[in-house]
Amino acid sequence: MRKYCAWLGLLTVGAAVLLAGCWDRRELNDLAIAVGMGLDRQGGQTQVTVQIVNPGEVASKKDGGGYSPPVTTLKVAESTTIEALRKLTVVAPRKVYMSHLRILVIGEGLARQGILKVMDGISRNHELRSDFYIVVAKGTTAGQVMKILTPIDKIPANKMFSTLEMSDKLWAATVSMQLDKFISDLSNPTKDTVLTGIVITGNGKSGQSKKNMSRISPYVNLAYSGVALFKEDKLVDWLNEEEAKGYNYIMGNVNNSAGHIACPGGGTAALDITRSESKVKGKVARGQPSIHIDLFVEQNIGEVRCEVDLMKEANIQALEEIAEEKLTQMMKAAIRKAKKNKADIFGFGEKIEDADPKSWRKLKKDWDDYFSRLDVSIQVNAKFRRMGTTSNSLLDREE
Amino acid sequence: MGALTKFIRNLFDKSGSSQQPEDGREPERLDPDVSRNFSKIRQAFGNSKDVVTALIRDGDLDSGNVGIVFLEGLADPSVVHEMIKEPLIRTVKAFRQEADHDRQDKLAFIQNNVPAVEDSEPAADLEAVYHAILSGETVILADGCPYGLIASSSGGKERGVEEPTTQSVVRGPREGFTESIHTNISLLRRRIRTPQLWLETMTIGKFTQTGIGVMYINGIVNEKVVEEVRQRLQRIEIDGILESGYIEELIQDETFTLFPTLYNSERPDVIAAGLLEGRVAILVDGTPFALLAPALFVQFYQSAEDYYQRAEFATLIRMLRYGCFFISLLAPSLYIAITTFHQELLPSALLFSLASQREGIPFPAFVEAFIMEVTFEILREAGVRLPKTVGQAVSIVGALVIGQAAVEAGLVSPAMVIVVAITAISNFVIPAFNMGISIRILRFVLMIFGATFGLFGVIVGVIGVVQHLCSLRSFGVPYMTPMGPFIVEDQKDVILRFPQWALFARPRLMSKNNRIRERNAPTTRPERKSNGGA
Numbered sequence: 001m002r003k004y005c006a007w008l009g010l011l012t013v014g015a016a017v018l019l020a021g022c023w024d025r026r027e028l029n030d031l032a033i034a035v036g037m038g039l040d041r042q043g044g045q046t047q048v049t050v051q052i053v054n055p056g057e058v059a060s061k062k063d064g065g066g067y068s069p070p071v072t073t074l075k076v077a078e079s080t081t082i083e084a085l086r087k088l089t090v091v092a093p094r095k096v097y098m099s100h101l102r103i104l105v106i107g108e109g110l111a112r113q114g115i116l117k118v119m120d121g122i123s124r125n126h127e128l129r130s131d132f133y134i135v136v137a138k139g140t141t142a143g144q145v146m147k148i149l150t151p152i153d154k155i156p157a158n159k160m161f162s163t164l165e166m167s168d169k170l171w172a173a174t175v176s177m178q179l180d181k182f183i184s185d186l187s188n189p190t191k192d193t194v195l196t197g198i199v200i201t202g203n204g205k206s207g208q209s210k211k212n213m214s215r216i217s218p219y220v221n222l223a224y225s226g227v228a229l230f231k232e233d234k235l236v237d238w239l240n241e242e243e244a245k246g247y248n249y250i251m252g253n254v255n256n257s258a259g260h261i262a263c264p265g266g267g268t269a270a271l272d273i274t275r276s277e278s279k280v281k282g283k284v285a286r287g288q289p290s291i292h293i294d295l296f297v298e299q300n301i302g303e304v305r306c307e308v309d310l311m312k313e314a315n316i317q318a319l320e321e322i323a324e325e326k327l328t329q330m331m332k333a334a335i336r337k338a339k340k341n342k343a344d345i346f347g348f349g350e351k352i353e354d355a356d357p358k359s360w361r362k363l364k365k366d367w368d369d370y371f372s373r374l375d376v377s378i379q380v381n382a383k384f385r386r387m388g389t390t391s392n393s394l395l396d397r398e399e
Numbered sequence: 400m401g402a403l404t405k406f407i408r409n410l411f412d413k414s415g416s417s418q419q420p421e422d423g424r425e426p427e428r429l430d431p432d433v434s435r436n437f438s439k440i441r442q443a444f445g446n447s448k449d450v451v452t453a454l455i456r457d458g459d460l461d462s463g464n465v466g467i468v469f470l471e472g473l474a475d476p477s478v479v480h481e482m483i484k485e486p487l488i489r490t491v492k493a494f495r496q497e498a499d500h501d502r503q504d505k506l507a508f509i510q511n512n513v514p515a516v517e518d519s520e521p522a523a524d525l526e527a528v529y530h531a532i533l534s535g536e537t538v539i540l541a542d543g544c545p546y547g548l549i550a551s552s553s554g555g556k557e558r559g560v561e562e563p564t565t566q567s568v569v570r571g572p573r574e575g576f577t578e579s580i581h582t583n584i585s586l587l588r589r590r591i592r593t594p595q596l597w598l599e600t601m602t603i604g605k606f607t608q609t610g611i612g613v614m615y616i617n618g619i620v621n622e623k624v625v626e627e628v629r630q631r632l633q634r635i636e637i638d639g640i641l642e643s644g645y646i647e648e649l650i651q652d653e654t655f656t657l658f659p660t661l662y663n664s665e666r667p668d669v670i671a672a673g674l675l676e677g678r679v680a681i682l683v684d685g686t687p688f689a690l691l692a693p694a695l696f697v698q699f700y701q702s703a704e705d706y707y708q709r710a711e712f713a714t715l716i717r718m719l720r721y722g723c724f725f726i727s728l729l730a731p732s733l734y735i736a737i738t739t740f741h742q743e744l745l746p747s748a749l750l751f752s753l754a755s756q757r758e759g760i761p762f763p764a765f766v767e768a769f770i771m772e773v774t775f776e777i778l779r780e781a782g783v784r785l786p787k788t789v790g791q792a793v794s795i796v797g798a799l800v801i802g803q804a805a806v807e808a809g810l811v812s813p814a815m816v817i818v819v820a821i822t823a824i825s826n827f828v829i830p831a832f833n834m835g836i837s838i839r840i841l842r843f844v845l846m847i848f849g850a851t852f853g854l855f856g857v858i859v860g861v862i863g864v865v866q867h868l869c870s871l872r873s874f875g876v877p878y879m880t881p882m883g884p885f886i887v888e889d890q891k892d893v894i895l896r897f898p899q900w901a902l903f904a905r906p907r908l909m910s911k912n913n914r915i916r917e918r919n920a921p922t923t924r925p926e927r928k929s930n931g932g933a
Contacts, residue, residue: 025739025850027764029757033742033750059755099743100750129743158747 032094035071036157038142039081039118040107046118047077048084049143050096051157058154069210070154073146081121098125101132102161104179105142105198111228111235116186119233123183130179133164136228136235138197145198148207148222151215160222164196167224172257172273173244174224186233190367191350192343194247197226197238231343239337246334249295249327250346252278258302259330261322264315267306271299271323274385282351284359289352290375295327297382304393311391316384324380335376342368348376426524429547433466433540436547439525440468440532450532455487465491465505465541467550468528473535475554483537483550486513505541506548513539515550522547533608560586563665563687566830568704576665576687580610583682583689586667587614591674595619601632603646607639610684611646619677619905619913624874628679628692643683643690650692652872657837660873662694669703677910679874693873693909695880697893699834700724705896713896721894723825727838728864730822731768732849732857734815739764740853756812765850767811771819772843774801779823876908884908 036051050073057070074091078084088096104122106115122128137145146156153159168176174196185193200220206212207220227239227247239247248254257273275298283290301310301319308315338345349367353360363370430436437452444450449471454464465487469479490512497503510516516539522528523546528538535553560582563575576583584598599613611632615625631650640646647661662678664670665687670680673691681690691698700720705713737744738753745753760767778797785793801819805811822842829835841864848856871878881889886907891897903917 025763025853026742027757028738028742028750028754029760031742031754033754035747053751053754055751055755056758057755059752097742100747102747127743155751 026095026097030094031097032092033100034096034098035100035102035155036105036146036160037098037101037103038105038107038137038146039110039115040141040143041110041113042077045077045079046081046084046110047075047143048081048088049073049075049146050088051146051155052092052096053155069149071149071156073143075143081118082125085121085125098127099129101128102155102157103132103164104134105137105145105160106134106195107137107142108139108228108235109141111136111195111230114233116233119183119186123179128179132179133161134177134179134182134195135160135164135198135224136195138199138225138228138238140200144200145222148200148220149210149212150222151213151218154213156222160198163222164224168253170256172248172254173227173241175227175244175248175253188347188350190344190364191347192232192338192345193230194239194345195228195230196224197228199223199225229337229341229343229345231341236341236343237337239334242330243334243337246330246332247345249276249297250278250280250293250331250334252276254297259323259326260303261319261326263304263306263308264318264322265307269301269306269308269319270303272302272388273297273299280346280348280351282348282353282355284352284356284363287359287362288375289348289359289363289370290377291348291351293331293376293378295331295378295380297323297327297380298385299323299382300386301384301388307393309392310387320382320384323382327380327382328378331378331380332376339372339374342372344368344371348374426526428524429522429528429540429545431543431545433464433542436525436528436540437466437468440528443525443529453484455484455491465509465539467537467539468532469537469552470532470535473533473555474537474552475535478552478554479537482515483513483539483552486515487539504544506539506544506546509539509541510548513550515552516548519549519551522549530608557582565832566664566666566669566703568702568707570707571703572666572668574667576667576670576682576689578685578687580612580682580684583667583687584612584614587671587674587680587682590667590671591616596674599629603632603635603637604640605636605638607641607685609640611640612680612682612684614674614680614682616674616677619675619910620679621677621909621911624679624693624876627874628681632681640683640685642686643681643688646681646683647690652874656867656871657840658696658868658871658878659699659831659833659837660694660871660878662691662698662831663688663833664691665689666703672703672706675916676905677913693876694878695873695876695906696868696871696878697882699831700829701892702830706899710896710898714894717894717896720828720830723828724838727822727825727829727835728842729845729857729861730818730825731772731842732845732860733854734818735764735768735846736849736853736857739850753812753814756814759809760812762810763850764815765846767815768819768846769843771801771805771811771815772822772846774805775819775823776839880908881906 032052033055034050035053038049040047040049051071052074054068054070054072057068074088074096076084076087076091078087085096085098106118110118148156150156150159153162164174164176167174175194177193177195182193182195185191199222200207201223202218202220207218212218212220226241227244228235229237229239245254245257245259254273254276258270259273260268260270263269277296279294281292281294283292304310308319310316335346344367348371349360349364352363427439430439433454441450441452450468451471452466452468454466456464467479467483467487487509490509493512494503494505494508497508506521510519522531522538528547531538531549535555537550537552539548539550557579558577560574560577562573574586576586588596593616595617597615597617601611601613602608603611613625613628613632628650632646635646635649637645637649643663647659647663651660653660662673670689670691674680678691678693681692683689700717705717742750757764762770778793778801782790782793782797802816806813806816826835826839829838845857845860848860850856852859869877869879869883877884880886881893888904889906891902892906900917904914905916907914
């Protein structure tokens, strides 16, 4: 009897392996790897544009390739995002594989109408990893952005990804927003969110062919510009560069940046910001909420275009004060723009809640109003650390 | 597994039950007549020409003949001639001059006068004579004596001590065991010069009568293990033992396992080290490969050289070996699982590269891997069996077929070639060949798991392997010692190899009663001065 049981066991295991296995197996060459996705509004439908990699053209190989562009786009419109993604199979030669998505572009038109419904489908999809960036196509459709071929990085979606990452790290006038954070911002009723804008520079039509890549100075390129301000799920305004930087300083997102200040005796000096730290504290006094921002910045002198003796400590202190004032103005500008739109993109509400949960319950309902009248005090402490590889400006030589 | 064993036993027992009946007849006594004994012996050997029977005539027929019998080739001719024949002639002459030679026992006289047979055991029956001459001895028979004298004369050609071809080392002794068990025992005795090194001998094999030596160091070894080895060896009933592999399969703990539970080596230093750790060595006549029991999993990842090179280096190399174990076991299955089920685990750039390589490959990744692995196994096997002179042809074919042609023909992707190549090379890093084979077989099983269930399947497979390993025992010692059961003190010599001064204890489960192998381990630091003066 035991013998038969053993055989039966073996048979079961064998059957399980042979019959149940392989059901979601897919070979690498059966996949259409989507790297970019664009979402637009077309009539009452959602238009999905996916950028698919042509692996043969992308991977470095000595022979072969060079005949077709490294990516191709597929476009489909349906009433829901998921339907559209599925319907892609009617045009796609293979199964569209979304896990390696690098960038999600939302057309401005769709963004202005509200993206909540679209994002639901995106956030539910298990195939998507949450490490791609979300941007808004400024003044154009996402479909157009998906169609631009870029030099150096053969995959435009990759270029968009790494450009955003680099500019976020070194310039700090863009916001690298990933899906999980974006969704959590969207689902928070008192917090609003921002997305970086992407623009097509040059004539859009000529960006679609490989000629664009073969030019030393491409006809068309993709660039980040401005930050879209969302009120709830709708795009309502754009932050300019200064405001975007101000926003990043408040959020503590700045690692590296550069800026300029006016010298006391005329002319300008450029600053190389190397570290910043911000502390946002909320307070409720007599029913009135207020916010205090404490910013600490470490910076180097990057460029001096004025006559100032950097060997004197008093001058350095003066420059520090000017820098502090400049940073305060940048942050104030960002806050002004947010207040104007009654959009709490900084999450000040959360800070108030942290500080005084009881009062917050009362304030919560009319937070938009409170926010637009919010008293924000800013304290900046900017410190110079180094002056680069030289001491005084070259301008001093004239003496 | 038990059911499976029984099933297979039953399957073959039907045919095997009609074994030759045990011959319960009395062993045939020797005849008092030499010539009749000679003809009986020649008849028993089917008149084989290498049975040499010679009469030592003393001219006096009345007093009867004296004869010797030996096997040509097994007996050393010069020994037979100088040590036996010549003294015999002299002795026989002397015997005739004895006054009362008629009443005296001829063989007793010979025994007293020929040094070669002074303390020999008399052979009472023909069986004993056969056994003696088959061992290369010379048997002296005499008329009127119903027994024979056995004179030691074994000799004949045997291979000298050479450098072992397996388990070669950069630094370490160059001696290897030979086919002669006597040489092998002496090689061990020369390394461990203590009367505590005990040797038990027995013969196994109905026809081959192979000499088996069980060696251990009394006082270190666990007596229960010796007893177990003894019993298992005595249980063997087989027609012949031609290599220690026979013994290994007949006495191993688990019948169905891919993993070797006895260690083998043709290096005397390795066997000596095993003896010093409290293991039992089983030497088999006719093969340079000696066995060590109990054998542990980790033992197969240790090389003799680990102990001859500096500890840091040995540790590094051991880590490399365990790394190679995992590569060798898992690389193809992980590659299959990740590229066909979990593409999201790959970095994007790597995915594009792999995807472009797979463009136009007609087979699924599993088939691709399978083809390459099988091709490699074919080449490996061909390389092992081929005469050395044509060996180069295999490597050329291998490099071309496996390396380039398969890729250029678009049958496999270059990445797969790399995976298969690293897998194959990693396999050879494992010092024990038989452990390498186990891993090779498991690799194919895991590939199937990986191809059907992805990483989930691979993990299930690995858990199964670990479970099986943990269930194994080698002569009562858990196979995964000292990992499971985890023994902290023994970790000094598993993945790490502590310096010799720190390895002061023997493995715990191996030598329970005598664990200390080194006292007052010297340090290089100068002795601290006592601060009594100030």
